[in-house]
Amino acid sequence: MLAGMISSVRQQLIERLADGEFHSGSELATELVLSRTAVHNHIEALSGYGLEIYRVKGKGYRLAAPLSLLDAEQLLLGRSVPLHLFWQLDSTNAFLMARRERCHSGEACLAEMQTAGRGRRGRPWVSPLACHLYLSYFWRLEQGMGAVGGLSLAVGVMLAQALERCGYADIELKWPNDLYLQGRKLGGILIEMQGQIGEPCDLVIGCGINVAMPASMADLIDQPWADLQGDSAERVDRTALAQEVLAALATGMQQFEQQGLAPFIAAWGARDRFRDQAVTLLMGEREIQGVARGIDPQGNLQLELASGQIKAFGGGELSLRPQWQN
Structure with a gap:
């Protein structure tokens, strides 16, 4: 089970409701050893996490759409560097930045939900529970801060290639740090760094990708957006997506450290959203x-x-x- 600040009861409720089927209040109360009133109160609280929950008399409760929860066992399988998994964090980037002196290159953090997700220039990043991918990746660049130039572009290529391997075609990139799908923003990259001249540079690479935007959250976004779910009836597997992103970053950051931006330029240009516009x-x-x-x-x-x-x-x-x- 993932760690985090959401109560264990609410975690269990989310896990039971994740299938998108109806669950009666009495069934949930028995399973969780709660009163039906307590179940109702916890369900009400879940709405504050961005979840859309239907309540139908005689049937019970169900989510508007099934959730794809992160599978900790699958994500941790075969990893040789730490991977931190949380139900809820203020920010995955902030978590890794706070522990950067103890981090190893390739260390990563994922959360089902962020309460203070950030985009570029301090803008808030809408982060409802179990709806999108919130992932941060640590890398210690031995060449130092002078070698960081163009990293957000290289990471954009890494993410686009990971998405393409998951079956999503026509991913485009906007300079310097956004991913687009069908002409609308799909995701963003936030790179934070710490270091001094002449010393290795600590990098935290934040990746946010819209997977299945809840209708209740859409109005909080001030620009046209896209998500991977789109009109597909098949639920997006967020664990498989996270695995592809982690693999792409592991390979791509090694290449960037050895060769810089050069091997990514052609791939970035082929996906340039605003070229000649x-x-x-x-x-x-x-x-x-x-x-x-x-x-x-x-x-x-x-x-x-x-x-x-x-x-x-x-x-x-x-x-x-x-x-x-x-």
Whole structure:
């Protein structure tokens, strides 16, 4: 069973309701050794985790859709470095950052739910329980902070390839750290680092991928979004997805450490969502408009300005938007 802050009773309720079938209040009360009133109160609390629960008189309770809970046994099988699994965390990135001095390259953290998930520039990341993939991965880059350039692009390629191996075609990438599906945002990457010049750099690579967005959470997102579930009747296996992502990061980070961004550039360009499109680059209060012309060998965005000049822009506080969103 996964560790975490959700009470053991609620964990058991979630595990029983995960099949998407009806379970009567009396059945649940007997199994969990609770009163029916206590079951009802715990069910009410589960709604606060982003779960949609139907209540039908004479039938009981069921989820609006089945859940694919993380399988700890499968995820831990064959691993030689620690993998931390939680029911609930504030942030998987924050967990690894707090213990980075004790971490080994390849160490990872997953959670069924985040209470303070973060995206780039401190934006909140909507993280309902057992609906998406919340995964962070630690790597100690021996070359130091000077070798980190372009890492978010390389990780984007790693994740896209993992998703493609799971059967999801047409994954696209947006500079510098987003994944797109069918023209809408599917996931994001948040890389945090700690280190000093001349020393190895500790990296925590946060990966958030939308798997099955609950209708109750959709209104909290301020841009067009996609999820892997889509209109498919077959439930997405989040454990299999996590395994593919972990495998892709393990192989990809070794390659990045040895060769940098170079082996990922062509693969990134083949998935460039906004290549040759009119875009607006946000630099604080400043806006720069132009046509996106891909990336350079350092991973900088190449933007063709109105003058015809092609200028390269680095990461940091830059934010790319299609011009129709402005």
